[in-house]
Amino acid sequence: MQPFAKLLDQLACTQSRNRKIALLADYFTATPDPDRGWALAALSDGLPYSLPLRRILPELMAGTVDPELYRLSRDYVGDTAETVSLLWRDRRKGAASATGDNRSPPSISDVVMTFGTAPRDCVPRLLAETLDRLDISGRFALLKLLAGAPRVGVSARLAKTALAIAFEHEVGEIEEVWHAVDPPYRELFGWLTGKSAKPDPGSRPVFRPLMLAHPIEDEDWARLDPGELNAEWKWDGIRVQIAAIGGHMRLFSRTGDDISKSFPEIASAFTRRHCVVDGELLVVRNGDVAPFNDLQQRLNRKTVSARMLRDYPAHVRLYDLLFDAGEDLRGLPFEERRKRLAAWHENAAPPLTDLSATVRFSSFEELSAIWQGTRADGIEGLMLKRKSSPYLAGRPKGHWWKWKRAPLTLDCVLMYAQRGSGKRSSFYSDYTFGVWRDDGPATLSLEANYGSETDAHAAPGELVPVGKAYSGFTDEELRKLDRFVRTNTLQRFGPVRAVAPTLVLEVAFDAVQFSTRHKSGVAMRFPRIARIRWDKPAVEADTLTTIKALIRAPATL
Amino acid sequence: MRPHRASRWLYPRPEGLYCEPGGFFIDPVRPVDKSVITHGHADHARRGHGAVLATPETIAIMKIRYGEACAGAFQEAAYGEATAVGGVRIGLAPAGHILGSAQVVLDYDGSRVVISGDYKRSADPTCSPFEVVPCDVFVSEATFALPVFRHEPAGREASRLVESIRQQPARTHLLGVYGLGKCQRMIALIRAAGYDAPIHLHGALVALTEFYASQGFEFGALQPIATDARTNRRDFAGSLVMCPPAAIADRWSRRFEDPVTAFASGWMRVRGRALQRGVELPLIVSDHADWPELIATIEQTGAEEVWVTHGREDALVHQLSLMGIPARALTLVGFDDEGD
Numbered sequence: 001m002q003p004f005a006k007l008l009d010q011l012a013c014t015q016s017r018n019r020k021i022a023l024l025a026d027y028f029t030a031t032p033d034p035d036r037g038w039a040l041a042a043l044s045d046g047l048p049y050s051l052p053l054r055r056i057l058p059e060l061m062a063g064t065v066d067p068e069l070y071r072l073s074r075d076y077v078g079d080t081a082e083t084v085s086l087l088w089r090d091r092r093k094g095a096a097s098a099t100g101d102n103r104s105p106p107s108i109s110d111v112v113m114t115f116g117t118a119p120r121d122c123v124p125r126l127l128a129e130t131l132d133r134l135d136i137s138g139r140f141a142l143l144k145l146l147a148g149a150p151r152v153g154v155s156a157r158l159a160k161t162a163l164a165i166a167f168e169h170e171v172g173e174i175e176e177v178w179h180a181v182d183p184p185y186r187e188l189f190g191w192l193t194g195k196s197a198k199p200d201p202g203s204r205p206v207f208r209p210l211m212l213a214h215p216i217e218d219e220d221w222a223r224l225d226p227g228e229l230n231a232e233w234k235w236d237g238i239r240v241q242i243a244a245i246g247g248h249m250r251l252f253s254r255t256g257d258d259i260s261k262s263f264p265e266i267a268s269a270f271t272r273r274h275c276v277v278d279g280e281l282l283v284v285r286n287g288d289v290a291p292f293n294d295l296q297q298r299l300n301r302k303t304v305s306a307r308m309l310r311d312y313p314a315h316v317r318l319y320d321l322l323f324d325a326g327e328d329l330r331g332l333p334f335e336e337r338r339k340r341l342a343a344w345h346e347n348a349a350p351p352l353t354d355l356s357a358t359v360r361f362s363s364f365e366e367l368s369a370i371w372q373g374t375r376a377d378g379i380e381g382l383m384l385k386r387k388s389s390p391y392l393a394g395r396p397k398g399h400w401w402k403w404k405r406a407p408l409t410l411d412c413v414l415m416y417a418q419r420g421s422g423k424r425s426s427f428y429s430d431y432t433f434g435v436w437r438d439d440g441p442a443t444l445s446l447e448a449n450y451g452s453e454t455d456a457h458a459a460p461g462e463l464v465p466v467g468k469a470y471s472g473f474t475d476e477e478l479r480k481l482d483r484f485v486r487t488n489t490l491q492r493f494g495p496v497r498a499v500a501p502t503l504v505l506e507v508a509f510d511a512v513q514f515s516t517r518h519k520s521g522v523a524m525r526f527p528r529i530a531r532i533r534w535d536k537p538a539v540e541a542d543t544l545t546t547i548k549a550l551i552r553a554p555a556t557l
Numbered sequence: 558m559r560p561h562r563a564s565r566w567l568y569p570r571p572e573g574l575y576c577e578p579g580g581f582f583i584d585p586v587r588p589v590d591k592s593v594i595t596h597g598h599a600d601h602a603r604r605g606h607g608a609v610l611a612t613p614e615t616i617a618i619m620k621i622r623y624g625e626a627c628a629g630a631f632q633e634a635a636y637g638e639a640t641a642v643g644g645v646r647i648g649l650a651p652a653g654h655i656l657g658s659a660q661v662v663l664d665y666d667g668s669r670v671v672i673s674g675d676y677k678r679s680a681d682p683t684c685s686p687f688e689v690v691p692c693d694v695f696v697s698e699a700t701f702a703l704p705v706f707r708h709e710p711a712g713r714e715a716s717r718l719v720e721s722i723r724q725q726p727a728r729t730h731l732l733g734v735y736g737l738g739k740c741q742r743m744i745a746l747i748r749a750a751g752y753d754a755p756i757h758l759h760g761a762l763v764a765l766t767e768f769y770a771s772q773g774f775e776f777g778a779l780q781p782i783a784t785d786a787r788t789n790r791r792d793f794a795g796s797l798v799m800c801p802p803a804a805i806a807d808r809w810s811r812r813f814e815d816p817v818t819a820f821a822s823g824w825m826r827v828r829g830r831a832l833q834r835g836v837e838l839p840l841i842v843s844d845h846a847d848w849p850e851l852i853a854t855i856e857q858t859g860a861e862e863v864w865v866t867h868g869r870e871d872a873l874v875h876q877l878s879l880m881g882i883p884a885r886a887l888t889l890v891g892f893d894d895e896g897d
Contacts, residue, residue, distance in 0.1 A: 072869070422835075
């Protein structure tokens with residue numbers, strides 16, 4: 001348990017992604033099986049079980065700590081597992097206590113085995129005994145482990161990347177076998193360390209790394225021939241892969257997470273198929289693609305109510321066919337795969353799916369005109385794929401391109417700035433900006449006060465936040481913005497500063513949506529700072545009416 | 558609960574804790590005629606009082622921070638020396654918090670009240686250890702008054718820092734410390750842990766560290782960093798730089814490429830506090846009593862009643878009620894219950 005506890009401690013205090021990967025890689029190479037496998041499970045998909053610690057722990061503590069002191073401590077610390085790890089009386093050898101426990105700390109495998117097989121009514125006693133054998137870090141790691149996901153700023157993808165680096169494999173290869181192996185991943189580590197063969201998925205549906213596109217750059221056009229390219233609409237959902245074999249199916253996100261449980265209707269549409277397809281997961285109502293926000297209602301849900309299924313119906317728009325029955329089509333040219341996809345779809349006809357339409361064009365002039373119209377049509381842009389490209393893992397150069405519609409821009413006023421993290425921790429680098437409210441009576445607020453006090457001109461009313469951005473500027477501009485924030489601070493709230501509403505930021509963004517989470521009632525998608533308008537008076541910034549006029553009806557194509 | 562009779566002559570006023578027969582305040586937050594100052598930290602020692610009674614070290618620290626004329630008159634009282642003002646006997650006893658820190662011992666009307674100021678019980682090579690003074694009423698600080706606070710042995714934390722410096726020779730270690738007390742204690746601990754390379758100091762730490770050195774403390778080679786000069790980043794690779802906590806993640810620290818940020822404080826016991834500050838190497842070293850020390854100290858004083866000030870008063874008052882010791886929170890404003 002101690003090496004895993006140390007790893008969690010270090011990961012919690014490390015912000016750099018590369019350093020986190022190095023810590024994980026060191027752990028995976030230095031730790032024997034099956035400990036490292038259980039740790040990997042804890043950091044990725046979770047242990048096969050989790051204990052209801054939220055209920056058990058307060059009962060366990062009631063016997064040792066006064067309830068009022070426990071409550072005050074829990075309120076201060078903000079986390080039950082951490083509070084218990086700090087409050088637990090140290091009974092280890094050497095610790096000052098009469099009942100000193102001389103047994104060595106348990107390994108992570110001991111813990112997983114013990115609690116995995118323990119009868120329910122023994123859990124509190126076992127937990128107390130195990131806590132007795134650990135120090136503060138160990139107790140914290142134990143409780144986080146047993147509660148399910150430790151949440152230490154490590155994604156499953158990062159853990160897999162660290163494995164790839166530790167054992168010199170491609171991360172794609174690991175993703176491909178991931179769903180064919182189970183905790184504590186002996187087979188996986190056996191293969192990674194060269195001691196056994198690559199795990200065989202057999203009749204289990206597994207993830208194949210996706211092929212991704214590059215944003216198209218001006219200089220790319222010269223090297224392209226319209227006749228070599230296939231164009232499709234770019235859909236604003238999430239990229240998914242569906243793998244189905246022998247009565248089993250899995251719906252994978254683009255990073256290989258199994259999201260089947262959140263989309264039971266898609267699962268049943270594919271259960272008795274034998275294929276691997278690539279597509280876009282969307283919410284579609286009566287043939288209309290709903291805004292991304294609607295799809296978001298369906299994501300990360302463990303259980304899906306009948307009402308969710310009815311109000312946010314899922315749909316998959318198919319892009320590609322990777323496997324037809326047992327036949328691997330990835331080596332075929334896109335044009336061929338596309339024909340096979342159409343044939344397969346016509347034959348299999350799975351419900352809740354359709355084919356992503358091909359956009360016909362004969363010249364780049366014509367294509368450009370189509371692209372110009374994407375915003376009016378409510379489409380996110382175009383995808384260009386070389387007709388001859390095989391299906392390649394990752395983001396290979398020179399095969400697929402995304403051509404996003406031109407962004408919208410608005411002039412907003414900087415309202416709050418927050419310190420960044422990591423390399424940017426000394427800079428105010430995250431900016432919240434707003435527009436003037438002109439759609440109703442101004443309410444009395446902090447913002448309204450700033451406006452009337454600091455503007456020489458009559459302020460148009462109240463500023464309401466519409467978005468937050470932390471990119472789009474150069475290092476030199478960041479230094480200037482940081483200086484502006486420091487010299488124009490009105491109020492501090494921890495790492496956040498309210499600034500005098502005098503600086504106009506031209507913000508570029510992809511779209512605006514209605515939002516109940518923001519005071520302004522709108523939310524921007526993908527905002528970034530396009531220009532800093534040092535020259536423009538804040539009173540001339542845009543208004544809420546202008547921004548609301550940019551909200552569009554759903555696409556109907 | 559009937560308050561202890563000492564509360565008739567010692568009670569809070571807006572300026573601070575007031576001793577009526579003596580006409581003086583203890584650690585007043587605004588300028589007053591007569592004051593007794595427990596120690597040199599800015600929330601306890603302020604400028605502008607008519608008269609200041611304190612240890613010679615505390616008076617020297619006040620003069621360094623605020624100038625020679627920061628009070629109308631100074632009266633030095635060494636530990637163990639007694640003075641009488643208006644029939645009140647005033648004595649100072651070591652509090653173990655920082656150099657010169659004192660508990661104020663007041664005897665009047667047959668009662669003894671000890672005002673702890675800030676204190677700790679664990680060893681500190683840079684100040685005299687806390688002395689238990691039996692009393693009727695003990696006025697205790699409560700900065701770390703929650704049972705989750707148990708500080709680590711300070712020497713072991715310093716060794717962790719030295720070990721980290723050895724393991725990562727390409728990176729600068731940037732250690733955030735309060736300028737008075739924690740800074741000098743950490744230097745002493747780091748030296749004791751076997752680190753003998755020069756330690757670089759932020760300009761704000763220099764004057765008080767020099768004062769400690771003038772009092773006979775050995776710190777080894779110390780090198781001030783010019784505040785305004787654009788220093789070469791590579792100069793500091795592999796070395797230890799100490800600075801005030803706020804400078805760890807501020808413009809000043811940009812001169813260090815990819816530093817390991819460390820912070821020595823009792824608050825580092827709680828993960829959220831370390832994360833909030835973006836600290837990579839949290840060191841749990843405090844100049845305040847932790848929970849077991851607070852309770853042990855109160856028991857040792859034999860006090861009939863305890864008054865609790867600045868910090869988490871509610872938890873300590875509750876704990877004392879469980880122990881059958883009458884206790885109440887003393888409402889004093891203006892103290893920094895976050896500093897450490």
